[in-house]
Amino acid sequence: MTDIAETRTTPLAAGRAADRIRKRYAAERRFRLYGLVAVCVSIAFLALMLLSIVSKGYTAFQQTMVYVDVHLDESVIDPKGSRNADDLARANYGALIRKTVAGLFPEVSGRRDKRKVRKLLSPGATYDVRAMVMDDPSLIGKRISLWVPASDDFDQLLKGNIRRDVPESDRRVSDKELAWIDSLMEKGLVEKQFNTRFFTAGASQEPELAGILGAAVGSFLTLLVTFLVSFPLGIMTATYLEEFAPKNRWTDLIEVNINNLAAVPSIVFGLLGLAVFLNFFGLPRSAPLVGGLVLALMTLPTIIITSRAALKAVPPSIREAAFGMGASRLQVVVHHVVPLAMPGILTGSIIGMAQALGETAPLLMIGMVAFVADIPTGFFDPATALPVQVYLWADSAERAFVERTSAAIMVLLAFLFIMNLFAVYLRKRFERRW
Amino acid sequence: MSTFVLTAALLMIAYFAFRHGRSRALAQAGGKSHALHSLPYYYGYYVALWCGVPALLLVVAWTALQGDIVRALVVSDLPENLRTLPAQELTLLLNNIVNIAEGAALMPADNTDIQAAVAHYQNLQDIAFGALIVLAVTVAVAGILFARGRISPALRARNSVEQAAKWILIASSTVAIFTTVGIVFSLLFEAMRFFRAVPVTDFLFGLEWSPQTAIREDQVGASGAFGAVPLFAGTMLISFIAMVVAAPLGLMAAIYLAEYAKPKLRSIAKPALEILAGIPTVVYGFFAALTVAPMLRNSGDLFGLSISSESALAAGVVMGIMIIPFVSSISDDVITAVPQSLREGSYGMGATQSETIKNVIFPAALPGIVGGLLLAVSRAIGETMIVVMAAGLSANLTANPFQAVTTVTVQIVTLLVGDQEFDSPKTLAAFALGLVLFVITLILNVVALTVVNRYREKYD
Numbered sequence: 013m014t015d016i017a018e019t020r021t022t023p024l025a026a027g028r029a030a031d032r033i034r035k036r037y038a039a040e041r042r043f044r045l046y047g048l049v050a051v052c053v054s055i056a057f058l059a060l061m062l063l064s065i066v067s068k069g070y071t072a073f074q075q076t077m078v079y080v081d082v083h084l085d086e087s088v089i090d091p092k093g094s095r096n097a098d099d100l101a102r103a104n105y106g107a108l109i110r111k112t113v114a115g116l117f118p119e120v121s122g123r124r125d126k127r128k129v130r131k132l133l134s135p136g137a138t139y140d141v142r143a144m145v146m147d148d149p150s151l152i153g154k155r156i157s158l159w160v161p162a163s164d165d166f167d168q169l170l171k172g173n174i175r176r177d178v179p180e181s182d183r184r185v186s187d188k189e190l191a192w193i194d195s196l197m198e199k200g201l202v203e204k205q206f207n208t209r210f211f212t213a214g215a216s217q218e219p220e221l222a223g224i225l226g227a228a229v230g231s232f233l234t235l236l237v238t239f240l241v242s243f244p245l246g247i248m249t250a251t252y253l254e255e256f257a258p259k260n261r262w263t264d265l266i267e268v269n270i271n272n273l274a275a276v277p278s279i280v281f282g283l284l285g286l287a288v289f290l291n292f293f294g295l296p297r298s299a300p301l302v303g304g305l306v307l308a309l310m311t312l313p314t315i316i317i318t319s320r321a322a323l324k325a326v327p328p329s330i331r332e333a334a335f336g337m338g339a340s341r342l343q344v345v346v347h348h349v350v351p352l353a354m355p356g357i358l359t360g361s362i363i364g365m366a367q368a369l370g371e372t373a374p375l376l377m378i379g380m381v382a383f384v385a386d387i388p389t390g391f392f393d394p395a396t397a398l399p400v401q402v403y404l405w406a407d408s409a410e411r412a413f414v415e416r417t418s419a420a421i422m423v424l425l426a427f428l429f430i431m432n433l434f435a436v437y438l439r440k441r442f443e444r445r446w
Numbered sequence: 447m448s449t450f451v452l453t454a455a456l457l458m459i460a461y462f463a464f465r466h467g468r469s470r471a472l473a474q475a476g477g478k479s480h481a482l483h484s485l486p487y488y489y490g491y492y493v494a495l496w497c498g499v500p501a502l503l504l505v506v507a508w509t510a511l512q513g514d515i516v517r518a519l520v521v522s523d524l525p526e527n528l529r530t531l532p533a534q535e536l537t538l539l540l541n542n543i544v545n546i547a548e549g550a551a552l553m554p555a556d557n558t559d560i561q562a563a564v565a566h567y568q569n570l571q572d573i574a575f576g577a578l579i580v581l582a583v584t585v586a587v588a589g590i591l592f593a594r595g596r597i598s599p600a601l602r603a604r605n606s607v608e609q610a611a612k613w614i615l616i617a618s619s620t621v622a623i624f625t626t627v628g629i630v631f632s633l634l635f636e637a638m639r640f641f642r643a644v645p646v647t648d649f650l651f652g653l654e655w656s657p658q659t660a661i662r663e664d665q666v667g668a669s670g671a672f673g674a675v676p677l678f679a680g681t682m683l684i685s686f687i688a689m690v691v692a693a694p695l696g697l698m699a700a701i702y703l704a705e706y707a708k709p710k711l712r713s714i715a716k717p718a719l720e721i722l723a724g725i726p727t728v729v730y731g732f733f734a735a736l737t738v739a740p741m742l743r744n745s746g747d748l749f750g751l752s753i754s755s756e757s758a759l760a761a762g763v764v765m766g767i768m769i770i771p772f773v774s775s776i777s778d779d780v781i782t783a784v785p786q787s788l789r790e791g792s793y794g795m796g797a798t799q800s801e802t803i804k805n806v807i808f809p810a811a812l813p814g815i816v817g818g819l820l821l822a823v824s825r826a827i828g829e830t831m832i833v834v835m836a837a838g839l840s841a842n843l844t845a846n847p848f849q850a851v852t853t854v855t856v857q858i859v860t861l862l863v864g865d866q867e868f869d870s871p872k873t874l875a876a877f878a879l880g881l882v883l884f885v886i887t888l889i890l891n892v893v894a895l896t897v898v899n900r901y902r903e904k905y906d
Contacts, residue, residue: 036798037798039801040799044799047699047702048702049698050696050697050698050699050702051698051699051703051707051711053695054695054719054722054767055715055719061729061730061767068736245618248614249615249618249619251615252612252619256615257619266619266620269622270622271895272626272891273626275825275891276629276887276888277825277828277887278828279828279830279855279858279883280629280880283633283858283876283880284628284629284633286862287632287635288628288632293510294513309621309625316622340604341608342611342612370724370725370727370729371726372728372830372831373727373830373831373834373855376859376862377858377859377862381863399726399728402732403731403834403835406728406731406732406735406736414736421729425729428724
């Protein structure tokens, strides 16, 4: 009280008080600024990360192609004239490409140079020609023109990832190869086209032939198993705990358990899968079935927790009305509570699935890191998943895999975005305020 | 695959059992459903449950046991010289036989014993599956016959079905328990085998980590050195860096969003932070390895510092970014849960907003915030992909964030990915590390959850 009396009377004290207020307001503004900076820095990190991935990866959606004329020489492909599919598949298409390249660069001589000039085209050229002949054997003997993929170094040079201005010794493309490439470009035989192979091919050691379809299908199969296992189990567990379970030590134990499982590191689930599913039950390594089971155990807590929240949000009046009409407890739950909670349960499940889609570590443990070139067709086939593919490509040495890794990440993020968007839509569309 | 077909067939039979039970109950009541104790479809479920559940349980049990029994039978019919092989070689031989029979390995042309065993194996498998089909269908049909005999208007079908449904629900809720039990036992079991080869004290307190198997017998640590201290130190260093980044940023962001931000900014910034939480960790790993690490190395060169391209700093900073949303969302929750009356009381005393936050809200929310930070630490310790991609493999015992260190999770991955010779201490070490990881994160989680829950109860 005496303080207040003083500040009212003496101008000196009033000045000090004003000073203090100014300081306190400055502290206020500073504190506010720290908060704003923290928010901005966090969002800037997000932006930086997305930007660096997009800027590295957008070029992967284009692929440098070379236009070549190939003479489908019958004496090379099918000297016996049998048109037998086996013979056609085994024929030496490499020789045709070799001839084609020799035709493009008649001036190149010497074994090494010839091999080098051939290396400008991807080995995919051979596969493409074979595929064309296998599709339509009547082409044999004719001259066909087609776009074939260029090698990864050629491709990276055109995309500016291999710079022309560095000295030859530091460059992956020699001056000679540069000259050949320039002459091809002058003839108008080089073009950047949309990279369809990236979306239709499986993994490959050659960056220019590598695609994500195999990994995407693997992810799909894995997630399908995850969903089929964790969704029903999750709903049933949540329903039991929320609607039926008596409050006793046993149900407390289950609850604590679920909360802890939600925070167990994902790699530990991988160890569980390795020890139990692979070593104990003898299920096959690298199979989407095992991956799906492991991810199901991992997402189960998420689904249970969100489902319980959704069930809890259904007001008791609904239950009481149903009981009043003579429904049994199971009827109340199955006919009324669960359907009303379904949008919330679905939203939680989709978010759980999105987490499972991005999970890598447990899949490494159960061997889904093998190099799988074929596109998996069943739950027991060896497979990889999209995030694992990202990990594998990120480990590869070739420069061209960097852009492909980024592109694969963009595809992965697009899937996650769609799933989350769907969850948000479900919530917005069906959410009920009681 | 054929088990799937059998299961599908059993489900079809159960569906027909459902139809049959319903129509039979109706027929017995003379078509008048009100004469029945329960609604007609409960009689359908009653028959279907009797038909489907025992048969499906049989299929599950059979498939679980078939492999072992068939193997035992194959062993007992092997020629004398093979049967008496040491246990390990016998297991190898058996695996080989199974692989050949499943088409995963080639049939040896010259070894008639193995050819006979493979044929025997295939034969037994076929017999076992045939027997399973016959038995399962018999059980299903017997179930139908038993249940339909009991159908009468007085049968309390609803009560029985609901009882069964309740047991199914209880069974599904135990899956979570079994998962934990499975984790604990699989880790403990393999870790015990590891500790038989390497003493626990050497593992927990040893300063040398080099799990390679030795080239020469007389080499120092002929079975590799398994002292995990460098790994624990590396894990703690990276987690510490992560928390140094995440704790202030996450906390300040939460305070700003909860107390200061206008609804419009909040509606943009909160989802943006959630996006940060939803990005797969492998993406962070890629970002750390290809963008942040080179950036740090180059800027280190500018200042004359030598920063390793696999520095703990790069992995830690990126992990910190990953953890920001965890810290901020939990802190946001606890800050908004602080009752408005505390704020108003503080404003009424003339405190500014920041003074209120620092002196009133923060102390009130502290237990929750600490709990959230502990959860974030546990997340950082268990995080795998960022460190696998951005941190090193060399087990340096150092506190220098510019050097490469390795972590527990990195070593688990490197020990188990690629060619593994099972039963060697090298692969078993991964389980011992996993056990340590599990125990530490479990303790952190339990403490954090207790702290958070106790705090929540205070204001609800």
